Amino acid sequence: MLASPTAGFGSLLPLLKPHRRRLAAGGVCMLIFVACWPLLAWLAGQLIPAIGAGDLDTVARCIGLALAVFLLQKAAQFGQDILLAGPALRVSQELRRSLFARLQTLQFGALEKLSAGDLTYRLTEDADRVGEVIYKTIQDTTPSALQLVVVLGYMVWLDWPLALATLLLAPLVALLVSSFGARVMGAAERSQKQVSELAGLLGEAINCLPLVRAFAAEPWLQKRFDTEINLHRQARYRTLKLLALQHPVVGFLEAAGILSVLLIGAWRIQAQGLNSQGFSSYVAALLMLIDPIAHLTTNFNELKQGQASLNRLRAIEAEPVEPPDRANPEALGAVRGExxxxxxxxxxxxxxxxxxxxxxxxxxxxxxxxxxxxxxxxxxxxxxxxxxxxxxxxxxxxxxxxxxxxxxxxxxxxxxxxxxxxxxxxxxxxxxxxxxxxxxxxxxxxxxxxxxxxxxxxxxxxxxxxxxxxxxxxxxxxxxxxxxxxxxxxxxxxxxxxxxxxxxxxxxxxxxxxxxxxxxxxxxxxxxxxxxxxxxxxxxxxxxxxxxxxxxxxxxxxxxxxxxxxxxxxxxxxxxxxx
CATH class of the missing domain: 3.40.50.300 (P-loop containing nucleotide triphosphate hydrolases)
Structure with missing residues (x-):
């Protein structure tokens, strides 16, 4: 079994260099997409009081502008997703290609010790998971983080005391997410190891089925298989249980935060530090934080699972390879056979x-x-x-x-x-x-x-x-x-x-x-x-x-x-x- 060294996703950045132009174009689309959020929050602040006052002209104007902004934002989102998908998939492809090339150069003493099922799982499932993390990091995590920063900046501009009160809950949420992420990563590594063991047993079983049947050893093989799939179920269940616990805990904190903001907002209006339009914009902006926070939480967990997969892939690179040819090798020529x-x-x-x-x-x-x-x-x-x-x-x-x-x-x-x-x-x-x-x-x-x-x-x-x-x-x-x-x-x-x-x-x-x-x-x-x-x-x-x-x-x-x-x-x- 290969050991799993610690490998960061930063080590994959050089693989993105050939795609700089495409990434830059996708980045421009991303900035347009993110910049639309505070504009939509401002329009919401204009729209909600106008609806309450029955001002149809203002309502119609705000709705028309909002539709135009939504159209621009979704067009930018499409451009962002389609432009950034290619480089992410290329990185996954290059990672898999380079690791397979590395596999072909391993010393035979090292290669013979490795499980074919485990290596197959690493170069298929683990490589796919790393590719998905790269894609989500570029296409979803980065714009979500930017949206968070831009919308928070707009909230501070609207009313910094109210924004400061909102931010007091952020460290607690971040601490919980980080704690869950570390535990999820450990559980994911154990789960992936168990899948590798299962894949190895399946490879042996499929190749040896005639032998198993000839020795009437089906019950023995079934028992081994049942044991492996039970261990896999237990390892996978531990990961899912952590994820299931994280969602309601973080969700409760988000709900408590929103209710607290409403209470503080009412106090700021009473103190005349904020008008109704500003508070409407603030609440709209606050609601715009829920989606990126949810995405960042989910993606952070997937990042940790992807980190475990990347560690397992990088373990192949740690194995010894054949010594290279000397700098000036001799020419063999026609061989006599002595x-x-x-x-x-x-x-x-x-x-x-x-x-x-x-x-x-x-x-x-x-x-x-x-x-x-x-x-x-x-x-x-x-x-x-x-x-x-x-x-x-x-x-x-x-x-x-x-x-x-x-x-x-x-x-x-x-x-x-x-x-x-x-x-x-x-x-x-x-x-x-x-x-x-x-x-x-x-x-x-x-x-x-x-x-x-x-x-x-x-x-x-x-x-x-x-x-x-x-x-x-x-x-x-x-x-x-x-x-x-x-x-x-x-x-x-x-x-x-x-x-x-x-x-x-x-x-x-x-x-x-x-x-x-x-x-x-x-x-x-x-x-x-x-x-x-x-x-x-x-x-x-x-x-x-x-x-x-x-x-x-x-x-x-x-x-x-x-x-x-x-x-x-x-x-x-x-x-x-x-x-």
């Missing part, structure tokens, strides 16, 4: 090394198999070759170049990965093979042929334009794995990393994939993580890893004859020397 590891040590935690002093040389075009128990460091070795992580001691070289001195993008174009579980994005088959890289139709077809995938692709109703559904549900495991191989060999990488690419397939699918792998491996340096040792007996080198070190190395016959750990692993899988 790999060299010298005294390489690495640990995700410094006190717990995963690899310890690994030495390895792979000649161009060799097939090297990595075997050993889970946690021995095989996948970590792959992550170093792709520079997902950087060796803390020793060097990793490709064709004599230290990986730390290369551009990461150029390196990853030369070293391709075929994962154990093939993952493809929804889209067309051609898009899945190209995977965001510029490639012609001929290059995509050539990659598919190398991966032994062209046959089933061309048999599809729309061929390479056929759609892949989310998670590839309309394709078999073997077909998806061959698409993953085609994706890997597109661009002709010099090194191929295979993470037991056939372990999850049935015999028929495995045969098709093995044919694709054989064609894809030709002429390349290949490293393969192998759990089924029957698939790697033809390897030029077999490395046995245990606890981060290479304990045995050699080919199949040499290691079987040595009678060590490799032979023990083979015999467990009923593989003998004659094989």
């Amino acid at each position: 790999l060299l590891l010298e005294g390489v040590s690495f640990g995700y935690e410094p006190s717990q090394p995963v690899l310890r002093g690994v030495d390895l040389k792979v000649e161009p075009g060799q097939l090297v198999a990595l075997v050993g128990p889970s946690g021995a460091g095989k996948s970590t070795l792959f992550s170093l070759l792709l520079r997902f992580n950087t060796a803390q001691r020793g060097q990793v070289r490709i064709d004599g170049h230290d990986l730390a001195c290369l551009r990461a993008r150029e390196l990853r174009q030369a070293v391709a990965l075929v994962p154990q579980q093939s993952s493809v994005f929804s889209g067309t088959v051609a898009e899945a093979i190209a995977f965001g890289r510029p490639a012609s139709a001929a290059e995509i077809r050539q990659a598919a042929q190398l991966a032994n995938a062209s046959g089933f692709i061309e048999a599809l109703p729309q061929g390479y334009a056929s759609r892949i559904e989310e998670r590839g549900l309309n394709f078999s495991g073997g077909q998806l794995q061959r698409l993953a191989i085609a994706r890997a060999v597109l661009g002709n990488p010099g090194v191929l990393l295979l993470d037991e690419a056939t372990s999850a397939l049935d015999a028929e699918a495995e045969e098709a994939v093995q044919m694709g792998l054989k064609q894809a491996m030709a002429g390349r340096t290949v490293l393969v993580i192998a759990h089924r040792l029957a698939t790697v007996q033809q390897a030029d080198q077999i490395l046995v890893l245990e606890r981060g070190t290479i304990v045995e190395r050699g080919n199949h016959r040499q290691l079987m004859a040595a009678g060590g750990r490799y032979r023990e692993l083979c015999e467990r899988q009923f593989i003998h020397l004659q094989n």
